[in-house]
Amino acid sequence: MATLIDFHCHVDLYPDPPSIVAECDRLGIRTLAVTTTPKAWPQNRKWTQSSTHVRPALGLHPQVVAEREHEMALFEQYLPEARYVGEVGLDAGPQHYHSFDAQLRVFRRILGLCSSHPGRILSVHSVRATSKLLDAVEDLLCPGSSTLVLHWFSGTKAEARRASDLGCYFSVNRAMLDRKRGDLVQGLPADRLLTETDGPFTMVADRPARPSDITETVSELASILKLPVEKIAGQLESNLRTLVAMGESRS
Numbered sequence: 273m274a275t276l277i278d279f280h281c282h283v284d285l286y287p288d289p290p291s292i293v294a295e296c297d298r299l300g301i302r303t304l305a306v307t308t309t310p311k312a313w314p315q316n317r318k319w320t321q322s323s324t325h326v327r328p329a330l331g332l333h334p335q336v337v338a339e340r341e342h343e344m345a346l347f348e349q350y351l352p353e354a355r356y357v358g359e360v361g362l363d364a365g366p367q368h369y370h371s372f373d374a375q376l377r378v379f380r381r382i383l384g385l386c387s388s389h390p391g392r393i394l395s396v397h398s399v400r401a402t403s404k405l406l407d408a409v410e411d412l413l414c415p416g417s418s419t420l421v422l423h424w425f426s427g428t429k430a431e432a433r434r435a436s437d438l439g440c441y442f443s444v445n446r447a448m449l450d451r452k453r454g455d456l457v458q459g460l461p462a463d464r465l466l467t468e469t470d471g472p473f474t475m476v477a478d479r480p481a482r483p484s485d486i487t488e489t490v491s492e493l494a495s496i497l498k499l500p501v502e503k504i505a506g507q508l509e510s511n512l513r514t515l516v517a518m519g520e521s522r523s
């Protein structure tokens with residue numbers, strides 16, 4: 273069986289984060305531990321420093337930018353030691369639209385920083401803001417510097433094409449694989465796909481999803497793409513290898 277990948281999981285929001293890290297190492301699940309505030313970076317780094325399979329990401333979630341924009345100073349301080357960045361992005365949904373100007377300011381600043389610290393891999397949130405997000409990427413991210421992975425992509429097919437032309441990857445979770453949205457996933461380039469749980473924010477049978485639930489995601493993805501599970505798992509593994517190698521060669 274190829275390596276399993278959970279490229280967007282809030283490990284630090286489970287009741288016992290070290291047990292999640294241990295589970296990922298034991299089951300061989302390559303996991304990106306995204307965070308929501310720069311203040312969480314030192315602790316997440318500590319939890320994952322001896323992990324074989326879990327990597328921490330430095331984040332400033334768009335939904336907390338209204339209260340935490342001042343933590344950009346910490347973000348800048350920690351970025352040189354963070355190969356992965358996330359969760360960052362834009363959220364123009366009704367609950368968070370009030371802070372959209374601040375979100376845009378923060379995201380643009382992050383893209384600028386990731387151009388001058390190349391080789392970063394970003395896990396990016398985009399709710400009702402894909403076009404604005406891609407405009408910012410086009411404006412501010414030096415081509416070939418850092419790579420975006422669009423998490424839980426919910427834009428249109430045209431936006432997906434534009435994102436992949438800009439070099440973006442897509443991390444896909446189970447909520448994107450239902451009948452209505454599976455169609456969009458089918459249109460994404462196979463060599464840019466990764467999987468994610470977004471746990472503990474997504475549910476599996478009335479409990480928060482865990483990285484080990486990614487096996488289900490891979491089999492559902494395989495059935496939507498009409499490919500054998502082994503084949504899609506191998507493709508995902510090779511996508512991750514390419515993405516990580518690209519980051520290493522640039523930094």
Ligand code: MN
Nearest residue numbers: 280359470473
């Ligand atoms: Mn998330």
